[in-house]
Amino acid sequence: MTEGPTLYLSAFIDELVRSGVEHIVISPGSRSTPLAVLAAEHPQLRVWMIVDERSAGFFALGLAKARRVPVALLCTSGTAAANYMPAIAEAKLARVPLIVLTADRPHELRDVGAPQTIDQIAMYGRQVKWFMEMPIPEAAPLMLRHARMTAARAAAEAMQQPLGPVHLNFPLREPLLPDLDHPDLFAAGRDGDRAYVEVTFGVKQLPPETVQALAEQLKAHGRGLIVCGPMDMPAFAEAVTELAAVLGYPVLADPLSQLRSGSHRQDVIIDAYDAFLRDERTAESLEPEVILRFGAMPVSKPLLQYMNRHADSRLIVVDDGGWRDPTLLASDMISADPVQLCRSLADKLAGQAGGPTGIRSGYPPSGRDGAWLAEWQQLNEISRRVMQEGALDPEIEDLFEGRVFTELRELLPAGTVLLAGNSMPIRDLDAFYAVDERGVRMAGNRGANGIDGLVSTAMGISAAGERVVLVLGDLSFYHDMNGLLAAKLYQLPITIIVVNNDGGGIFSFLPQADLPRHYELLFGTPIGLDFRHAAAMYGGRYTKADTWELFREAVSQAVSADGLDVIEVPTDRRANAEHHRRIWRLIAERIQSRQAAGREG
Amino acid sequence: MTEGPTLYLSAFIDELVRSGVEHIVISPGSRSTPLAVLAAEHPQLRVWMIVDERSAGFFALGLAKARRVPVALLCTSGTAAANYMPAIAEAKLARVPLIVLTADRPHELRDVGAPQTIDQIAMYGRQVKWFMEMPIPEAAPLMLRHARMTAARAAAEAMQQPLGPVHLNFPLREPLLPDLDHPDLFAAGRDGDRAYVEVTFGVKQLPPETVQALAEQLKAHGRGLIVCGPMDMPAFAEAVTELAAVLGYPVLADPLSQLRSGSHRQDVIIDAYDAFLRDERTAESLEPEVILRFGAMPVSKPLLQYMNRHADSRLIVVDDGGWRDPTLLASDMISADPVQLCRSLADKLAGQAGGPTGIRSGYPPSGRDGAWLAEWQQLNEISRRVMQEGALDPEIEDLFEGRVFTELRELLPAGTVLLAGNSMPIRDLDAFYAVDERGVRMAGNRGANGIDGLVSTAMGISAAGERVVLVLGDLSFYHDMNGLLAAKLYQLPITIIVVNNDGGGIFSFLPQADLPRHYELLFGTPIGLDFRHAAAMYGGRYTKADTWELFREAVSQAVSADGLDVIEVPTDRRANAEHHRRIWRLIAERIQSRQAAGREG
Structure with missing residues (x-):
């Protein structure tokens, strides 16, 4: 490759770095050679070489989740690029910024039966936010501007709300080895030290009068709820709990809302709704007037059913640029930054607050006197107690899956990222991890909720320098075993x-x-694999945790050790479902008996 | 699910079977439940449950390759469907008939943040031949007709030349369990025993006068070549070799042309062109007047360069409905059935043949007197001898990768399917497997030439009842290790x-x-895995073949044994490249010295 094309590509790589890209995840290939070599050559870009492109995609997803900045992906032409599809689909829905770079044959070798050439134009369809077919690289001044502008723009498109993946397809001609002898390889088309385009994102705010009107509407409703689904904004926990406190609203917090663990106020947080809303009478009696919902939809199906049951209550969905309302019940869709909105609402309300006024008696409890929030708190406490006892019940002979999270809550060091797999783990995390203050960051792949890619996502989080504990099922582990490499x-x-x-x-x-x-x-699809072999193949330690003592010991050691630990918890599908059902029944009974006592008393 | 939707879906499944679908490869999931249960319930459909959808896609590809009929794939919504993308991209280019069925949320749950819901409308873009969004299932008479017609049509679209994958997306509402109590579950909308639509495919033939004209043009060119790339038509080998014999043209046969092993005439077949066309002088001297090319482009890069070198020769590409000419040199593109075309050309030529006429002397050799074909045959023989000696050279201390195929040629029972991985194995198969008569069927994934999915493709071929031997590199094996399940x-x-x-x-x-x-x-990307663990995890036998004796012993036992055998051949990348180069050098030297002797003599 002569100097011209080299400089176009080196300018592109350099500008990715200036636009905030710190990591590039590369899979081996020939057509991608110039971009791969230039990425490796760039002093500020960290290269991760991941052979399986499907794993590479999820590895980049994990890195981008952990770092909250765009991560680049690079592969060669053909099915290599097709292997990115699952991670890209997840990134689109989970709003994770990825910059996907695919090498392609040049135009003269497309759709004529040339080897390793599939149709890569817009190949990810609507799973990406933005696609560009790049030009044949050349170093004319306009083209160097194009290289830098497009790199800056790709990062900006990925980081624009709602965040997500973008795709650039590079036609590359032989020879593919870049010219590394240029004295100032990454300086082409660049003037000075700053980024070629400094991109600044505004924060979407409502006008003060709209905030004022909304504040008044909320204030008028005593029985309000705040529902927080998966989201990942560090300042949100404090902002939303302060707002809830001012309003006297309970905050129903999905584990991935980042409200379950941290130093924010926790008295308003309801973390056991998934348990007690299963009881029909309870769900019926807790009639909300208004629901203010943030983030994606929570994992809890009882909550979804509860919202459907109370279809007449006003549902206000806050979603910065998206439209996420699987209930189809939203009466108001607010496109604004959630943190800003909570703060400005709390400010307005605090300014005019005089404490709850007006007293209502009877059931359902009124919000004016704090009875509404208190009721949710009591239900939460009863449920939490039953779940704790139920999970730790010494009568249970086999290992109960819910207890994994009851135990982990005691074992995880502050700052750990706890990544829960889909299907059962995320649901058990929801039910059995009670709110705490230690600041565990909870994560999952809840965009498309696949069982794929979890191991690689965890690896990417680890690559970002975080301590990560992944809990997942055997099918999910098997699906992404390649991620262990x-x-x-x-x-x-x-x-x-x-x-x-x-x-x-x-x-x-x-x-x-x-x-x-x-x-x-x-x-049922039993696969009967002995994962001991997988741990051995990838150089990891393996523990079969047949007892909770063994489990605690293994986890305690693993979370401060180097390298890979695979801890297997053998459980029984049918017995496990039974344990869960027994706990839900017990909660319903306790609640009913308390209410019966209340009516009698 | 009530009777109506059940009958729509059971009619669809039933009609797939009537349209020639014998196998369905299913991955576990909830949304796909009605189709999965009905498939399992259908008495004539074989269900394969493959957990990892990426592997499932390639497993279906292998099945469809082996059986030469459409194979159905079924998965749930979300990233599950995205995992099919690599196999679909391969199937499109390799022309393998797949019917991809994806379950989806119904319209009211799309793009509103409902779980496990990605945008599945035309999600495979141009990697599929045909896409249909299916209706919400219901059993009105018109809709039952729609179910059966669409199943028949899906199979027909997949089998229409060029063959390939089609995609149907099914919106499915809860409840998802079909009503299995219907007394005649698969009879809805069906009248009698025949298929709802009997689909008949014509065979594309040229008009006699066009064949006549072409025959005369070929006859006028003494120095012609027939180039056969990857294709899989059982009758082609005999048809094309007969034509070649009549014309006195050598047939340059890619290993995947199915011309390298079988009972057809082999005197016209040149199988070592990849070796001797590396020598520039030889490539220059062999100046063709016309090239008649069938199938996809052969794997050999020296052949491609040879064709580019002789850009002025007339290139006639025969491709039934496609346009595969990466040289961009085709002067004639013939859209017709290759077998029919060979036969009708041979008929025309045989009718008017009188043996080669006219004598030309000197070099390059003329075709009229058979010298042209003889020259190719001699070069082939010299090369073949050097390769045989070179591969078996006892001086080589480490294991030479090319020898794997020299050895396999002696070891494989008739009727074995030999599947070669991409990168090096397909190239070594090309170079080191000399033509034989035993009828080994050679296969590869040469649509997009990925290193992914090879293990699962082999499993699919095995599932079709074929004896299969897969040769692939360590990266490729790692990439699809999940396929071993x-x-x-x-x-x-x-x-x-x-x-x-x-x-x-x-x-x-x-x-x-x-x-x-x-x-x-x-x-280089060394991954350093000990595959012994993989074999152990999946219940296979493992042999590290450090010597050729061990290799022969292991292969001989494996090809008649039940279950999985993993035979590892440890080689050295650098030494291997050196061995190859030494053999190419030696061939060039022998050819040059022969020509020098010829000039002197």
Whole structure:
């Protein structure tokens, strides 16, 4: 490759770095050679070489989640690029900024049967936010401007609300080896030290009069709820809990809302709604007037059903640039920054606050006198107690999956990232991890909720320098076992807890469990793998935690150790579903007996 | 699910079967429940449950390749469907008929933040031939007609030349369990025993006068070549070799043309062109007047360069409905069935043949007197001899990768499917597997030439009842290690030979090898895995074949055994490249010395 094309590509790589890209995840290939070599050559770009592009995609996703800045991905042409699709689909919905760079054959070799050439133009369809077909690289002044502008813009498009993946496709001609002899390889088209384009993002705020009107409307409703789903804004926890306190609203906090663990006020947080809203009478009696919802939809199905049940209550959804309302009940859609909105609402309300006024008696409890919030708090406390006792019940002979999170809550050091797999782990995290103050960051792949890519996502989080504990099921672990290679090659510290119920445990909770035929074939899907071999192949330690003592010991050691730990928790699908159901029944009974006592008293 | 939606879906499944679908590959999931259960319930459909959808896609690809009929794929919504993308991209280019069925949320749950919901409308873009968004299932008479017609049409679209994948997206509402109590579940909308639509494909033929004209043009050119790339038409080998014999043209046969092994005439077949066309003088001297090319472009790069060198020769490409000419040199593109065309050309020529007429002397040899064909045959023989000697050279201390195929040629039972991985194995197969008569079917994933999905493709071929031997590199084996689960769960017989050069061996042959920095990071990419653990995890036998004696013993046992065999051949990347180069040099020397002798003599 001559100097001209080299300089176009080196300017592009350099400008990615100036635009905030710190990491690039590369998979091996020939057509991508010039970009890969230039990335490796750039002094400020960290290269991660991940052979399996599917894993590479999720590895980049994990890195970008942890760092909250765009991460670049690079692969060669053909099916390599197709392997990114799952991670890209997840990134789009989970709003994670990725910059996907695919090498392609030049135009003269497309759709004529040339090797390793698939149609890469807009190949990710609507799974990406933005796509550009790049030009054949050349170093004319206008083209160097194009290289730098496009790099800056790609980063900006990825970081624009709602964040997400973008895709650039590079036609590259042979020879592919870049000219590394240029004395100032990364300076082409650049003037001075600053970025070629400094990109500044405004924060979307409502006009003061709109905030004022909304504040008044909320104040008029005593029985309000704040529902917080998956989101990841560090300042949000404090802002939303302060607002809730002013309003006297409970905050129903999904584990991925980042409200379950931290130094913000926790008295307003309801973390056991998934348990007590399963009881129909309770769900019916707790009639809200208004619901203010932030983030993605929470994982809890009882909450969804509760919202559907009270379809007449006003539902205000705050979503900065998106439209996430699977209930189709939103009466108000507010496109604004959630932190700013909470703060300005709290300010307005605090300025005019005089404490709750007006007293209502009877059931359902009124919000004016604090009874509404108190009721939720009591239900939460009852449920939490039953769950704690139920999880730790010494009568349970086998290992109960929910207890993994009850235990982890005691074991995880402050600052750990706790990544929960889909299907059962995220639901058990929701139910069994009670709010605490230690500042555990909870994560999941809850954009598209796939069971794929979890191991690699965890590796990416670890690569970002975080301590990460991944809890996932055996099918999910198997699905992304290739992700373990990163732990071996990069000596990444990581703790993986495999809840092994030998198959699709979640179906034991669903109507599929009643199928007269084909259940094990289609839903049970036992795979019977001994993961000891996987740990051995990738140089990890392996523990089969048959008892909670062993579990605690293994986790305690793993979370401060280097390298890979695989801790397997063998459970029984059917018994596990039974334990869960018994706990839900017990909670309903306790609540009912308390209310009966209340009515009698 | 009530009777109506159930009957729509059961009619669809039933009509797939009537349209020739024998196998459906399913991955576990909830949204796909009705289709999965109905597929399992259908008495004539074989269900394969493959957990990892990426592997499932390639498994279906292998099945469809082996059976030459459409194979159905079914998965749930979300990233599950995204995992099919690599296999679909391969199927499109390799022309393999797949019917991809994705379950989706119904319209009211799309793009509103509902769980496990990505945008699945036309999500595979131009990687599929045909896409249909299906209706919400219901059993009105018109809708039952729609279900059956669409199933028939999906199979027909997949089987229409050029064959390829099609995609149907099914919006499905809860409840998802189908009503299995219907007395005649698969009879809805069906009248009698025949298919709802009997689809008949014509065979594309040229009009007789066009064949006549073409025959005369070919006859006028003594120095013609027939080039056969990857294709899979059982009758083609005989048809094309008969034509070649009549014309006195050599047939340059890619290993995947299915001309390298079988009972057709072999005297016209040139199988070592990749070796001797590397020599510039030889390539220059062999000046063709016309090239008749069938199938995809052969793997050999020297052949491509040879065709580019002789850009003035007339290039006639025969491609039934496609346009595959990466040389951009085609002067004639013939859209017709290759077998029919060969036969009708041979008929015309045989009818008017009187043997070669006219004598030309000197070099390059004339075709009229058979000298042209004889020259190719001699070069082939010299090269073949050097390669045979070179591969078996007892002086080579380490294991030479090319020899894997020299050895396999002696070891494989008739009827074996030999599947070669991309990068080096397909190239070594090309060079080192000399033509034979035993009828080994050679296969590869040469649509997009990815290193992914090879293990699963082999499993699919095995699932179709074929004996399969897969040869692939360590990176490729690692990439699709999840594919091994099928061998464990279904006890599929399969022999996997892993040529382990610990990384990207092909780059040792490319300019990248001269990189001053970053070579091992970006291209060598050693992963250092001990595959013994993988074999153990998936219940396979493992052999490290350190010597050729061990190799022969292991392969001989494996090809008649049940279950999974992993035979690892440890090689050295650099030494291997050197051995190859020495053989190419030696061939060039022998050819030059022969020509020198010829000139002197």
